[in-house]
Amino acid sequence: TQLLEQSPQFLSIQEGENLTVYCNSSSVFSSLQWYRQEPGEGPVLLVTVVTGGEVKKLKRLTFQFGDARKDSSLHITAAQPGDTGLYLCAGENSGYALNFGKGTSLLVTP
Amino acid sequence: NAGVTQTPKFQVLKTGQSMTLQCAQDMNHEYMSWYRQDPGMGLRLIHYSVGAGITDQGEVPNGYNVSRSTTEDFPLRLLSAAPSQTSVYFCASSYSGQGDSPLHFGNGTRLTVT
Numbered sequence: 001t002q003l004l005e006q007s008p009q010f011l012s013i014q015e016g017e018n019l020t021v022y023c024n025s026s027s028v029f030s031s032l033q034w035y036r037q038e039p040g041e042g043p044v045l046l047v048t049v050v051t052g053g054e055v056k057k058l059k060r061l062t063f064q065f066g067d068a069r070k071d072s073s074l075h076i077t078a079a080q081p082g083d084t085g086l087y088l089c090a091g092e093n094s095g096y097a098l099n100f101g102k103g104t105s106l107l108v109t110p
Numbered sequence: 111n112a113g114v115t116q117t118p119k120f121q122v123l124k125t126g127q128s129m130t131l132q133c134a135q136d137m138n139h140e141y142m143s144w145y146r147q148d149p150g151m152g153l154r155l156i157h158y159s160v161g162a163g164i165t166d167q168g169e170v171p172n173g174y175n176v177s178r179s180t181t182e183d184f185p186l187r188l189l190s191a192a193p194s195q196t197s198v199y200f201c202a203s204s205y206s207g208q209g210d211s212p213l214h215f216g217n218g219t220r221l222t223v224t
Binding site: 004029030031032033035040041042043044045047048050088090092097098099100101102103 | 112114141142143145150151152153154155158159166168169188200202207209210212213214215218
């Protein structure tokens with residue numbers, strides 16, 4: 001199992017602040033996905049990054065895949081309470097087992 | 111379009127009891143999988159299937175059985191429940207099971223084993 005380390009584990013910020021969440025591994029991934037999970041629900045895909053150095057934007061969320069395809073980051077600009085949730089990264093190395101990190105729990109207070 | 115449907119939503123079992131967690135998808139996805147989510151442990155893959163009649167083990171398969179007789183359904187069986195199996199179970203499906211094919215998750219089954 002290829003280990004994906006997410007940091008920080010918990011993050012509590014006020015509305016309007018910026019934040020960055022990290023997903024790191026010693027393994028190379030052919031692709032990496034980011035999911036958001038809200039309480040009582042299953043994770044929902046935010047984005048998939050495939051190419052080393054790739055940057056994708058989803059409104060106020062910016063995702064980056066490291067040049068060596070071993071790490072990724074998620075940056076949220078001007079966080080809002082609706083951004084509250086558990087953010088999970090998941091990497092595919094080969095085969096059919098998508099490995100998940102333990103997640104970053106984000107709380108955005110008004 | 112219902113997506114991935116899991117039943118039941120909640121279940122309490124006594125140690126040694128058996129039960130089946132149901133999962134159905136209506137997206138004609140070939141790939142289906144079961145994960146368990148525990149505090150501090152993230153999502154861990156139990157079993158997966160790349161098509162009807164084909165199943166394989168994930169990271170934590172012990173104590174669980176699966177079968178895939180149809181494309182739509184992928185039930186997870188606990189033969190003799192143990193307290194260590196207390197968890198939230200998620201079923202997920204995707205078109206191919208590869209990293210460029212996103213997983214669609216159900217809303218989970220919260221299982222407590224006493």
